[in-house]
Amino acid sequence: MPAPAFPSADNAPLRGGPTLRWGVIGPGEIAGDFTDALHRHTDQRVVAVASRRREHAEAFARDHGVDRAFDDAEAMAASPDVDVVYVATPHTRHLPDALTAIAAGKHVLVEKPLATTVADADRIAEAAAAAGVLAMEALWTRYLPHSTVIARLLADGAIGDVRLATADVAWANDLSAPGRMSDPALGGGALLDIGVYAFWFTQFVTGHPVERSATGSTRADGVDLDAAVVTRTAEGVLATAVTSLLATSPGIGTVAGSDGSLRTLDHLVFPASFELTTGRGTAVWSDPAVPTGREGLAYQAAALASFVDRGLRDSPLHGMADSRSILATIEAARASLTVVDGRPSAAR
Template sequence: MTTTMTFPEPEVEALRGGPRLRWGVIGPGEIANDFTTTLHAHSDQRVVAVGSRSPERAAAFAARHGVPAAHGSYEALVADPTVDVVYIASPHPQHLEHALLAVAAGKHVLVEKPMTTSAADTRALAAAARAAGVLAMEAMWTRYLPGTTVLARLLADGVLGDVRLATVDVGWPHRPDPADRMFDPVAGGGALLDAGVYGHWFARFATGAPVTSSTTGTVSDRGVDLQSVTVSTATGSAQAVVSTSMTAWTPGLAVVAGSRATVRYTDHFVFPASFALHHGADAHVWEERSGLRGRAGLVWQAAALARYVSDGRTESPVHSLDDAIGVAAALDAARAALDGGAGRPDGASPSVPERDTSTP
């Protein structure tokens, strides 16, 4: 039976009327296009410069979005005095290099997830940002969505009781193509770094940091993870099951089950989404009412970062650098468990036949 209850208000930063930053973009690809589109359409944040190794790509991006400055190098972008914060939207193996470049120039950074391709590199980036006194934040944008902030408050207030189990799946199919970076280990390919980062973050968010984990999955003949399932246990015995795939589509209907109540998403949890809270036979629905859909939801993390900078913070209070390191460590463990080099920090991988693997 569906009933009504009073849910907490979303704890999101106002998209207009708050602190405003001038953004520079490194890597004018698809995600940067969506990021810039929603910033300009739904917030006071403004992209004022873009940098690319290709002056033509930078110029085309600038013209498309009305961005004043287009730079033909990353060095010129981070040196631009009109830029307050740099959004790192290059392929993940380049995140560390580009973020360190911006940090060295004294710029704040929002780094697309995964922050880097290993826990060691994420630690290096965190140390550099802390030493420079600039804000560095992983672009775990799902954490800043209205519904996620409501769920965070329900968890903090004990509405679900003791969390016992979280299940989450993220899968988007990719047609096998040797030219696609998703199938290239050197380019940071594989399902875990691309989609699995969401699932492993959600498991940590819902149950806490994993103490033990076990991963089984399928690896390509180039050593790239195609699909995996990770079962982890956190302090207090809460367990999580994370399924990730780039060979099949999954609905992303995450569940957090507690001793008093259970939350079940009714839309894909990665995007602005609604969910139901079940308590026995009663179901209470929290509806996503912002009107923003899909990647338009990228805007909330930018507004949050602007507030953090205004408040003098150098880390996100809801997804800290230690949280980013923890997610990277979980991905390291899952990739390493799949063997074949998929978990190696250098991205190297021997050629191995496609196979199923199971590692305790």
């Protein structure tokens, strides 16, 4: 009996499609990786960068081949040379910085999480709709080739009716060190920063949950340390998602159906191979041509450019409703966490 067959990946091509001129707000590490990935693998170009400190913007521009540096995000967004703004500031800045871009009439790609609360996500969605621009969460994993193949397999019923999903995304952090992961003013904690990937994966393969329950721990200052979340959809599909700043996990996602299963063989956040098992046997999907690691950030930019070219004002792959649902899961989880004494640090 032949092994299961795979559909073709249907991600937007990295080259040869529509191109946009990008501005970046927040010249940090993720913005640098994003810019380098765009310039290395796509026809998209980052043409401007803004930071509150001009020297940071100028250093970023020199290091990443960007033409213009601004010390004012509003001025950069208003530039006629910018078509779309990528918001790469800390979580608590996503709302104001996204609204700045939208007010200038620019499309916007907002680093995950889209916002820190459901209410703030709604404000972004409403502002974008009123302005007639596309707003999209930079949940880059959804736009990677392996995710598009998994989506088609599930839609085609390759494993029957989906009944269960699991995901773990945990990275140990030194929480005694200063930085955004341990700073409540910047939205520090596991849920918003890395847990969002686990919640995205289970939602991606099961659908939006209608029931959510959680357990885990948080510091008294509001920085959540770990959480395990169980969700159920209206159709009764169960999922478990776990995240932690106190340990590092393999980052595996699984989906079990009535006629088979799927399992990622690499960390689910990054470009990955996966295993499909059905009554016909087991087969592995892999594509060595896909850029590895954060080079895969290029795919979401190519996707956004294609959506804009088609006149879309919401991502058909991961739209505002999807972002809102993930934040609802995070809010439910946060409300269930137990406050722990002290300020523990993860082992390194």
